[in-house]
Amino acid sequence: MSKTVSIVNQKGGVGKTTTCVNLAAALREQGARVLVCDFDPQANATSGLGVDKTTASPNIYDVLINGADIHKAVVSTSYSDVLPANKALAGATVEMIGIDHREHLLKQALSQLKDDYDYILVDCPPSLELLTLNALCASDTVLVPVQCEYYALEGLSDLLTTIRIVKRSLNPSIALEGVVLTMFDTRTNLAMQVAEEVKRHFPGQVFATVIPRNVRLAEAPSYGKPVTAYDSLSRGSEAYLELAAELIEKNKD
Ligand code: ADP
Ligand code: MG
Numbered sequence: 001m002s003k004t005v006s007i008v009n010q011k012g013g014v015g016k017t018t019t020c021v022n023l024a025a026a027l028r029e030q031g032a033r034v035l036v037c038d039f040d041p042q043a044n045a046t047s048g049l050g051v052d053k054t055t056a057s058p059n060i061y062d063v064l065i066n067g068a069d070i071h072k073a074v075v076s077t078s079y080s081d082v083l084p085a086n087k088a089l090a091g092a093t094v095e096m097i098g099i100d101h102r103e104h105l106l107k108q109a110l111s112q113l114k115d116d117y118d119y120i121l122v123d124c125p126p127s128l129e130l131l132t133l134n135a136l137c138a139s140d141t142v143l144v145p146v147q148c149e150y151y152a153l154e155g156l157s158d159l160l161t162t163i164r165i166v167k168r169s170l171n172p173s174i175a176l177e178g179v180v181l182t183m184f185d186t187r188t189n190l191a192m193q194v195a196e197e198v199k200r201h202f203p204g205q206v207f208a209t210v211i212p213r214n215v216r217l218a219e220a221p222s223y224g225k226p227v228t229a230y231d232s233l234s235r236g237s238e239a240y241l242e243l244a245a246e247l248i249e250k251n252k253d
Contacts, residue, residue, distance in 0.1 A: 002109060004120040005177055005204045005250060006139040011155055012126035013181035014147040016040075019122035019243075021048040022236070023079040025226035026244035035074070037110065038085035039135050040125040046084040047175055049077050050224030056084035064105045068150040070112050076109065079226050081117070093130045102130065103170055107138035119247075136166045139175035144210075146198055148184045148191040153201060171235050176202075178250075183212040209243040211234065 006017045017040070018171050024034045026044050043053035053059075056075060058068035060083045075082045110120060116145065122135045130213040136142065142163060146152050185191045211217075214236035214244040216226050220227045227236045 001251070001253065002114045002117055002120070003141065004114065004122065004139045006122040006124055006132075006135040006142050007145065008124045008132060008135065008159065009144050009146065009155070009237070010126055010132070010159060011049035013145075015145040015180075015211065016043045016046060016126075017042075017123050018221075019119050019143070019145045019180060019182065019240075020045050021079075021221070022217065022226045022228065022240035023244055023247070024121050025228045026237075026240040027119050027247070028080050028148045028178075029228060029241065030244050030248060032248065033116065035079040035083065035117045035120045036114065037083040037106075037120055038082050039089070039122050039131055040085060041087045042125070043085040043087065043089075044081060044221065045123040047224060048221040048228065049079055051075050051077060051081050051082050051084050053084060053086050056086065059084045059086050059088070060106075060109075061086065061088040061092055063093055063109050064129070070109050074113070075246070077154055079229060084253045089131070092094045103133050104188045105169075110138050128158065129186070132162075133137070133166065133170075136163065136174060137171045139171070139174060141175050143177045144179045145182045146179055146184050147182050148210075150190070150193045150194075152194045152198060152236035156201070164187075176205055177247075179206045180209070180211060181206065183213045184210045205248055207243060209239060209246050211239045211243070 007020045026038045028034045044051040058073045063070045126133045131161035216231045216234035217236035220230035
Protein backbone atom coordinates (compact mmCIF):
# COMPACT_ATOMS: atom_id res chain seq x y z
CA MET A 1 0.00 0.00 0.00
CA SER A 2 1.19 3.49 -0.77
CA LYS A 3 -0.57 6.49 0.63
CA THR A 4 -0.12 10.18 -0.08
CA VAL A 5 -1.24 12.41 2.77
CA SER A 6 -1.39 16.20 2.49
CA ILE A 7 -0.93 18.19 5.65
CA VAL A 8 -3.23 21.15 5.20
CA ASN A 9 -4.54 24.12 7.11
CA GLN A 10 -4.56 27.53 5.46
CA LYS A 11 -3.64 29.12 8.78
CA GLY A 12 0.07 29.58 9.38
CA GLY A 13 1.73 28.48 12.58
CA VAL A 14 -0.63 25.65 13.48
CA GLY A 15 1.99 22.90 13.36
CA LYS A 16 1.78 21.64 9.76
CA THR A 17 5.51 21.51 9.15
CA THR A 18 6.27 20.26 12.66
CA THR A 19 3.74 17.47 12.13
CA CYS A 20 5.04 16.66 8.66
CA VAL A 21 8.70 16.36 9.68
CA ASN A 22 8.14 14.56 12.95
CA LEU A 23 5.41 12.24 11.76
CA ALA A 24 7.64 11.29 8.80
CA ALA A 25 10.57 10.45 11.06
CA ALA A 26 8.30 8.58 13.47
CA LEU A 27 6.73 6.54 10.66
CA ARG A 28 10.22 5.70 9.43
CA GLU A 29 11.24 4.58 12.94
CA GLN A 30 8.33 2.19 12.81
CA GLY A 31 9.58 0.66 9.60
CA ALA A 32 7.65 2.60 6.96
CA ARG A 33 9.25 3.92 3.77
CA VAL A 34 8.56 7.65 3.89
CA LEU A 35 8.97 10.62 1.58
CA VAL A 36 8.37 14.21 2.66
CA CYS A 37 7.36 16.38 -0.26
CA ASP A 38 8.01 19.95 0.81
CA PHE A 39 5.39 22.01 -0.98
CA ASP A 40 5.76 25.29 0.89
CA PRO A 41 8.07 27.99 -0.58
CA GLN A 42 9.27 28.65 2.97
CA ALA A 43 10.90 25.20 2.74
CA ASN A 44 10.89 24.64 6.49
CA ALA A 45 10.31 20.91 6.13
CA THR A 46 13.40 20.73 3.90
CA SER A 47 15.63 22.47 6.43
CA GLY A 48 13.91 20.74 9.35
CA LEU A 49 15.18 17.45 7.97
CA GLY A 50 18.70 18.80 7.69
CA VAL A 51 18.70 19.57 3.95
CA ASP A 52 20.07 22.93 2.83
CA LYS A 53 17.17 24.63 1.05
CA THR A 54 19.44 27.15 -0.63
CA THR A 55 21.54 24.56 -2.45
CA ALA A 56 19.28 21.53 -2.91
CA SER A 57 18.98 21.07 -6.66
CA PRO A 58 16.94 20.04 -8.48
CA ASN A 59 14.01 20.73 -6.18
CA ILE A 60 10.25 20.31 -6.47
CA TYR A 61 9.97 23.60 -8.36
CA ASP A 62 12.45 22.35 -10.99
CA VAL A 63 10.47 19.12 -11.28
CA LEU A 64 7.13 20.85 -11.81
CA ILE A 65 8.17 23.82 -13.90
CA ASN A 66 11.46 22.89 -15.58
CA GLY A 67 10.84 19.20 -16.20
CA ALA A 68 13.68 18.00 -13.94
CA ASP A 69 13.76 14.27 -13.18
CA ILE A 70 11.93 13.74 -9.89
CA HIS A 71 14.21 10.83 -8.99
CA LYS A 72 17.18 13.21 -9.08
CA ALA A 73 15.40 15.63 -6.76
CA VAL A 74 14.91 13.15 -3.92
CA VAL A 75 17.40 13.59 -1.07
CA SER A 76 17.87 10.71 1.37
CA THR A 77 18.38 11.68 4.99
CA SER A 78 18.69 9.56 8.13
CA TYR A 79 15.10 10.50 9.00
CA SER A 80 13.17 10.19 5.74
CA ASP A 81 13.56 10.94 2.06
CA VAL A 82 12.82 14.54 1.07
CA LEU A 83 11.75 16.32 -2.07
CA PRO A 84 13.15 19.75 -1.24
CA ALA A 85 11.42 23.06 -1.89
CA ASN A 86 12.84 26.56 -2.04
CA LYS A 87 11.46 30.04 -2.38
CA ALA A 88 11.22 29.77 -6.18
CA LEU A 89 8.15 27.62 -5.58
CA ALA A 90 6.27 30.80 -4.68
CA GLY A 91 6.44 31.79 -8.36
CA ALA A 92 5.22 28.42 -9.58
CA THR A 93 1.58 29.40 -9.15
CA VAL A 94 1.92 32.10 -11.79
CA GLU A 95 4.07 29.95 -14.06
CA MET A 96 1.50 27.15 -13.94
CA ILE A 97 -1.21 29.38 -15.37
CA GLY A 98 -0.51 28.54 -18.98
CA ILE A 99 -0.08 24.82 -18.35
CA ASP A 100 -2.84 22.29 -19.13
CA HIS A 101 -4.11 20.30 -16.16
CA ARG A 102 -2.19 22.62 -13.88
CA GLU A 103 -3.93 21.23 -10.79
CA HIS A 104 -2.51 17.80 -11.56
CA LEU A 105 1.19 18.61 -11.95
CA LEU A 106 2.20 17.34 -8.51
CA LYS A 107 0.10 14.20 -8.91
CA GLN A 108 1.78 13.44 -12.23
CA ALA A 109 5.21 14.00 -10.70
CA LEU A 110 4.62 11.94 -7.54
CA SER A 111 3.08 9.07 -9.50
CA GLN A 112 6.59 8.25 -10.67
CA LEU A 113 7.71 7.51 -7.11
CA LYS A 114 4.56 6.43 -5.35
CA ASP A 115 5.45 2.74 -5.42
CA ASP A 116 8.77 3.38 -3.67
CA TYR A 117 7.07 4.58 -0.47
CA ASP A 118 4.49 3.53 2.08
CA TYR A 119 3.73 7.16 2.95
CA ILE A 120 4.29 10.39 1.05
CA LEU A 121 3.59 13.38 3.31
CA VAL A 122 3.05 16.70 1.54
CA ASP A 123 3.74 19.79 3.65
CA CYS A 124 1.42 22.50 2.32
CA PRO A 125 1.75 26.29 2.38
CA PRO A 126 -0.65 28.39 4.48
CA SER A 127 -3.19 29.01 1.71
CA LEU A 128 -5.83 27.16 -0.29
CA GLU A 129 -4.51 28.31 -3.65
CA LEU A 130 -2.96 26.46 -6.58
CA LEU A 131 -0.11 24.79 -4.67
CA THR A 132 -2.49 23.37 -2.07
CA LEU A 133 -4.92 22.43 -4.84
CA ASN A 134 -2.09 20.44 -6.47
CA ALA A 135 -1.40 18.74 -3.16
CA LEU A 136 -5.08 17.84 -2.73
CA CYS A 137 -5.25 16.42 -6.25
CA ALA A 138 -2.15 14.32 -5.57
CA SER A 139 -3.38 12.98 -2.23
CA ASP A 140 -5.38 10.05 -0.99
CA THR A 141 -6.13 11.81 2.27
CA VAL A 142 -5.80 15.08 4.16
CA LEU A 143 -4.44 15.47 7.65
CA VAL A 144 -5.41 18.72 9.34
CA PRO A 145 -3.38 19.99 12.29
CA VAL A 146 -5.44 22.25 14.53
CA GLN A 147 -3.78 24.38 17.15
CA CYS A 148 -5.46 24.28 20.55
CA GLU A 149 -6.01 28.05 20.70
CA TYR A 150 -8.83 30.53 20.29
CA TYR A 151 -10.21 30.59 16.74
CA ALA A 152 -9.00 27.04 16.20
CA LEU A 153 -12.04 26.24 14.10
CA GLU A 154 -11.85 29.44 12.11
CA GLY A 155 -11.19 28.70 8.47
CA LEU A 156 -11.83 24.98 8.81
CA SER A 157 -15.19 25.26 7.07
CA ASP A 158 -13.43 26.88 4.08
CA LEU A 159 -10.95 24.02 4.11
CA LEU A 160 -13.73 21.43 4.19
CA THR A 161 -15.52 23.24 1.36
CA THR A 162 -12.33 23.18 -0.70
CA ILE A 163 -11.89 19.46 -0.06
CA ARG A 164 -15.53 18.88 -1.08
CA ILE A 165 -15.05 20.80 -4.34
CA VAL A 166 -11.84 18.91 -5.10
CA LYS A 167 -13.64 15.64 -4.41
CA ARG A 168 -16.47 16.57 -6.73
CA SER A 169 -14.39 17.84 -9.62
CA LEU A 170 -10.74 16.82 -9.48
CA ASN A 171 -10.04 13.94 -7.10
CA PRO A 172 -13.14 11.83 -6.32
CA SER A 173 -11.34 9.48 -3.94
CA ILE A 174 -9.89 12.10 -1.58
CA ALA A 175 -10.85 11.62 2.08
CA LEU A 176 -10.11 13.20 5.44
CA GLU A 177 -7.40 11.24 7.24
CA GLY A 178 -8.14 13.08 10.42
CA VAL A 179 -7.64 16.14 12.57
CA VAL A 180 -4.60 16.33 14.86
CA LEU A 181 -4.74 18.59 17.89
CA THR A 182 -1.40 20.37 18.25
CA MET A 183 0.36 22.56 20.82
CA PHE A 184 -1.93 21.27 23.54
CA ASP A 185 -1.16 22.87 26.87
CA THR A 186 -2.43 20.64 29.67
CA ARG A 187 -2.27 23.51 32.13
CA THR A 188 -4.98 25.57 30.47
CA ASN A 189 -8.73 25.13 30.45
CA LEU A 190 -8.76 26.82 27.07
CA ALA A 191 -6.85 23.97 25.41
CA MET A 192 -9.26 21.49 26.95
CA GLN A 193 -12.27 23.47 25.73
CA VAL A 194 -10.87 23.83 22.24
CA ALA A 195 -10.14 20.11 22.06
CA GLU A 196 -13.73 19.32 23.06
CA GLU A 197 -15.10 21.79 20.53
CA VAL A 198 -12.99 20.33 17.71
CA LYS A 199 -14.10 16.80 18.64
CA ARG A 200 -17.74 17.89 18.59
CA HIS A 201 -17.21 19.43 15.18
CA PHE A 202 -15.40 16.39 13.73
CA PRO A 203 -16.97 13.39 15.45
CA GLY A 204 -14.84 10.29 15.10
CA GLN A 205 -12.27 12.12 12.99
CA VAL A 206 -9.90 13.52 15.60
CA PHE A 207 -6.79 11.46 16.30
CA ALA A 208 -6.68 10.13 19.87
CA THR A 209 -3.04 11.24 20.04
CA VAL A 210 -2.77 14.88 21.06
CA ILE A 211 0.49 16.73 20.40
CA PRO A 212 1.55 18.66 23.52
CA ARG A 213 3.21 22.03 23.49
CA ASN A 214 6.81 20.98 23.96
CA VAL A 215 9.86 23.18 23.65
CA ARG A 216 11.93 20.34 22.15
CA LEU A 217 9.63 20.39 19.12
CA ALA A 218 10.37 24.08 18.64
CA GLU A 219 14.12 23.65 19.12
CA ALA A 220 14.70 20.61 16.92
CA PRO A 221 14.41 22.38 13.51
CA SER A 222 17.36 24.65 14.25
CA TYR A 223 19.48 21.49 14.47
CA GLY A 224 18.04 20.16 11.22
CA LYS A 225 16.62 17.17 13.05
CA PRO A 226 13.21 15.74 13.84
CA VAL A 227 12.48 15.60 17.55
CA THR A 228 12.90 11.82 17.62
CA ALA A 229 16.58 12.37 16.79
CA TYR A 230 17.05 15.60 18.75
CA ASP A 231 15.56 14.41 22.04
CA SER A 232 14.06 10.95 21.80
CA LEU A 233 12.86 11.03 25.41
CA SER A 234 10.90 14.27 25.09
CA ARG A 235 7.13 14.39 25.27
CA GLY A 236 7.09 15.73 21.72
CA SER A 237 8.98 12.71 20.47
CA GLU A 238 6.69 10.31 22.32
CA ALA A 239 3.63 12.05 20.93
CA TYR A 240 4.71 11.85 17.29
CA LEU A 241 5.70 8.19 17.68
CA GLU A 242 2.24 7.56 19.09
CA LEU A 243 0.62 9.49 16.22
CA ALA A 244 2.59 7.43 13.70
CA ALA A 245 1.49 4.21 15.39
CA GLU A 246 -2.11 5.40 15.32
CA LEU A 247 -1.88 6.25 11.63
CA ILE A 248 -0.33 2.87 10.80
CA GLU A 249 -2.97 1.04 12.83
CA LYS A 250 -5.75 3.01 11.14
CA ASN A 251 -4.42 2.11 7.71
CA LYS A 252 -3.87 -1.57 8.38
CA ASP A 253 -5.79 -3.64 5.85
P1 ADP B 1 2.96 25.74 10.16
O1 ADP B 1 3.76 24.83 9.29
O2 ADP B 1 1.51 25.35 10.25
O3 ADP B 1 3.12 27.18 9.78
P2 ADP B 1 4.90 25.12 12.21
O4 ADP B 1 4.94 23.64 12.27
O5 ADP B 1 6.00 25.79 11.45
O6 ADP B 1 3.48 25.60 11.66
O7 ADP B 1 4.84 25.64 13.71
C1 ADP B 1 4.81 27.03 14.01
C2 ADP B 1 5.77 27.31 15.16
O8 ADP B 1 5.35 26.63 16.33
C3 ADP B 1 7.18 26.83 14.89
O9 ADP B 1 8.08 27.72 15.47
C4 ADP B 1 7.25 25.49 15.61
O10 ADP B 1 8.56 25.17 16.01
C5 ADP B 1 6.33 25.73 16.78
N1 ADP B 1 5.63 24.50 17.18
C6 ADP B 1 4.89 23.69 16.41
N2 ADP B 1 4.35 22.69 17.13
C7 ADP B 1 4.78 22.85 18.40
C8 ADP B 1 4.55 22.15 19.64
N3 ADP B 1 3.78 21.07 19.69
N4 ADP B 1 5.16 22.62 20.75
C9 ADP B 1 5.93 23.73 20.70
N5 ADP B 1 6.17 24.44 19.59
C10 ADP B 1 5.60 24.01 18.45
MG1 MG C 1 4.82 25.22 7.56
